Structures are given as C-alpha cells and as structure tokens.
Amino acid sequence: MTGVRPDSTAAKRGPYIGTFHALGASILRRECGHLGRTPNFVIFDDHDSFDLIKKSVKAILPKHDGEPTLGATARRREKTKESPAYFSAKISELKNRVEEGASSTDAENALVQKIFASYESALERNNAFDFDDLIEKPVALFLSRPDILKKYQNRFDAILVDEYQDINPKQYQLVRMLAGAHHNLTVVGDDEQTIYTWRYADIKIFLGFERDWPGATVRFLEENYRSTGTIVNAASAMVKNNRLRTPKKLWTSAAAGTPIVLYEAWGENDEAAWIAARIADARGSNADIAVLYRTNAQSRAIEQALIRENIPYRIFGGLKFYERREVKDAVAALRYAANPRDELSRERLEKNLTKKKFAAYRAALAAAGSTKADGAETMAPSETLAIFLETFGYMTYLEEGFTNADEREENIAELARFAGEFERLPDFLERLSLLQATDDENASAGERAPAGSPLFDDTAEKSGSSGIAARPKASSVPPVHLSTIHMAKGLEFAAVFIAGAGEGLLPHERSIEKEASLEEERRLMYVAMTRAKKSLSISFYGLPSRFIGEIPEEFITFKTAADIESTSGATGTGGPSAGTSRRFQNDYDDEIDNAEPYISI
C-alpha cells in the first residue's frame, strides 16, 4: 500500500510505501498507549500466538485426559473441535473479518469468545500484538477515536493499493478509513490472481469497487506486456476452466516465442537434476531464472541439484531463518530484554535452556542496564546478544547438543551481523517481526530498500538495510530465484521453471475437494505461468496436474526422463522400471518411481 501527498508537505516527506502490516505496526508504535501497550511492545509471530492460544485453551477447557491408551481417538476429536488449531483459526477469522452475523452455534461461540478474551488479555499482559492485530487494532482504535483517525487521514492525500484482489475485509476497512476524507483512492489488481483466500482475501471487495466508490473510473488492461504469445495464450486457456471468473480477452503483440517445455520425471530428484541441467545450459543467455514450487519442502531437492551443478541461487521464504531453534532462542532473549513482560520468551528460555541460566541472564541484563540511563531496553542489539551468548554458554550448548552445530553457529553469527546494523533493540526486533520470509540481500544494495519516508517525521523509524540470507554465490550472473508460487506474485523472470506440477502438489491434495479451493489452485498455476517472460518449463512426476491437461497441446513440447536417457546414450529405453535414473534418486522416491508414466495431453 502506498500513500502519497502531492502537495508541498509531501514533497518534503515523500510517499509512504509498505505492506498493510508494516503500516499497521507503525501506527501501533505511536498509538499503543491507547491499547494497553508500551512502545517497546513485541510482535508475536504465528508460532508464538499459537502457543499462547494453547495455554488459554488449556486453562479454560476441562482437560479430557482419561486413559492414555485412547490417545488416538482423543486426538481425532481434538483435530476437529476443542483443538488449539480450531480456536486459533476462529480467532484469526474474527480478527480479519468484519463483524457480521454470527454463524456458529451459541454454545460454540461462547467458548470461542471465552478463549478469545483470555488470549487477548494474555497478549496485553505480554505487552504484545499478534500479526492480525497489526491491522485489526488500528481499525478498532480508529473506530473509537475519530480524532486519532483524522491525524492519519491527513497524512495521506492519496492512496494506492496494489495487488488489490488479495485484500481482506479488515484491510479494506482500514483503507476505507484512511481514504474516508478525500476518497482519493487508486487500486490495481487482477481477479484472476486471487491466491490468498485462505488469509481471508475476498474477491467481492475487488469486484465491488465501483459500487463502494461512486464515480470511480475503471480501466481495463487486457494487453499483456510481459510474456510471449505462447505463454499468454496457454495460461489464458488454462485458467478459462475456472467457473468463478470475470471473462476477459488477454492478448499480446509479442511474438509466439518458444513452446512450453513439459518434462515428466521419475521423481523429485530426477526432476531437480533436469531443471539444474537446463539452467546450467541456459545461463548467460537468460539473465534471470526462477524455479517456482507449491510447497517450501520442495526446495530441498532443487537446492541440492543446483549445488551439484555449481549454480548460485537465492531461496526466498522457506524454512524461515528466524524460525530455526537457535535463532528463536536468541530472539527470545532479545525480546525479553526489550520487554520483560514477555512471558512467552521467558518461558522458552527457561524451558530450553534451564531456569538457572535464565536467572543468570536476567542478572547480567540488570547489571548492564544499570549502567545505562534508560535501562536494558535501550541497549544495542549486539550488546544484548553478546550477553545472551555469554550467560547461557550458548555456543557450547550448540556444540554439545547438535550434530549440525556449525550451521547453527553460522545462523547465530548471521543474526549477530544483522543485529549490528541496528542501534536500538526495539528497531531490530520490529524489523525481524516484519521481515519474515521476505529477506532480501538486494535491499542493502538499495534496490528494494524502503523507498518511502517514515509515517511521520518525528518518529525515528530507522529502516536499516535488511537481509538475512546465507547462500553461496559468485559470478556476475544473477542467482537463480527459488520460491513458492505465492511469494513470486508480482515478480517476473525471463525463464521460469514450475516444479512439481503433479496432482497432489499442484493442485495440492488439501485443495482438490472443494471447487472454490481447486479454482484457487488453478489461479496459482496461472500466476506461476505468467511470471515467465520468454521461456516456461513445467515438470512433474507421478500423475500430471490436471492443469497441464488444460493447456492446448499446440503450445507444448513434451519430454520424459526416458527420452533423455535414450538420446543421451544411456542404457534403458524408457519404461518405468529403467534403473539408470537411480543415481538421482534416494529411497523416498520408490512409490513415485513405480508409478506408470502417464500423460493426458
């Protein structure tokens, strides 16, 4: 979301550019006093808030322990109702939707409300907000305090929302409030690319724009300036199979270009090897290349293959850096130092690293803090981190307790390096909270650095260069981009590989039953395909994705692992039992290997 002031004030201040969550965090930083928090509040990530919800559930629900042998049935029951996961989803829904009629039964509702209330007070007690709060709490505040809202309405003379098809009701409520005075609102989006309904994105908001904003001007952009004719036509034909869509006729004046290459692999390692080999061939000619996949776990095989071929890559998202155990421990220590009310972090440290060591840490903090005017909260992050490592004997702990201690130590070192970029602990922690998966080394080169100015001049919101990344790279060729399809939204690459385009993965098995979620998977495939400018390759193993079958044959060149083997003079003339591709495989792929090759185009 972007807010602009075109007048003289704006010229000085510049536009604010940020995600909804970053904007919300900025607002809360200033206004948290109205919400029972102090400005050093922390932002709990999903994991933290889930833990907190679990505690609320445990405290409120009569525990149904009984016989230990009946654990299986109890578990099954937990899966549906009474489970922390259920309440977590409910609470998130309550925070993201705008109040309408209650849909569940009264009794169920009462229980949810009770746990919700308990969770909310726990958050406040911890001086914390969760992710959903970053939008929800500013909205709630603006509802009760129009005078505060006015201040923010005056901050922006114009607002632009990008990727508008993925806005959710609470975010929309925030936009309506901020644009409420001047109605100077521009939105950009494509309903065909809605891929976040599971985060409560609601396409009705997009479609209702003209109704909500009388006098709005709508411009259609049906000419595609990005991709070759082949890619545009193939993707359009595929996505036309969705029932829920607004008809459009996408076109391009670009040449047809090369056909889409479709590769049937034996298994995920063979697929990865094929992708890596093709990238190795193409490097130099294609400047930017991406490998896109549905689930983060798929990156592992591809990473290994790229390493084998000596191809530098950058991975986006995935097993998030800050979710690793050692990073979480260190961050918990920092959070606690900044915010002693953070019980969750305290408990983590006590449980993982013993209470005794935690007590030593707290004492060391107090000692260090007493030499400072403002206490420990304003220590430099590096300083606090050093105290943590020292008092917990953390490096020794890693070396003694883990086989991959080296890697974990490197992660700590990386965290320390990053911490060194910040002077104030709260700034560092906020950056970590919002950073999440979108770490990007390029930001330090200025490319993706936040271009906007702070929300208000008086807040010292330092935007240090971000970047937590640890991947080998060299050479002048840009590294290959690895990410989920979700994370590639809005990006483009000369060459794109879509990996794992088989039934079960894309569409994902958890989405094939309901039509709506299946159609979202199809839009996901559409997003993936249309990231490519010149060259698109799709690969799979096992059953090919139904979406592949929806691409007209004329756009596709088909290859199989067996083809590659016979043309490269290897033994085995195809057939699923050919053993030569074994060298790419490991034990996990057996079931997949034995599947019949099957193609329906």
Place this chain on the structure above:
DNA sequence: CTTCAGCGCGATAAT
C-alpha cells in the same frame, strides 16, 4: 522441583 531421554505424531500457502 528440575532436568533429561525416549517415543509417537503431524507436516499448503505467509504478513
């Protein structure tokens, strides 16, 4: 009261 080792289970997508 604290700590630790052992076991069984579940694991889409992410700000």
Place this chain on the structure above:
DNA sequence: CGCGCTGAAG
C-alpha cells in the same frame, strides 16, 4: 525434523 507427553533420575 520438531513438538508434547511420559517417567525416572538428579
């Protein structure tokens, strides 16, 4: 692989 639970030892 990372968790929560268990039971037993420190």
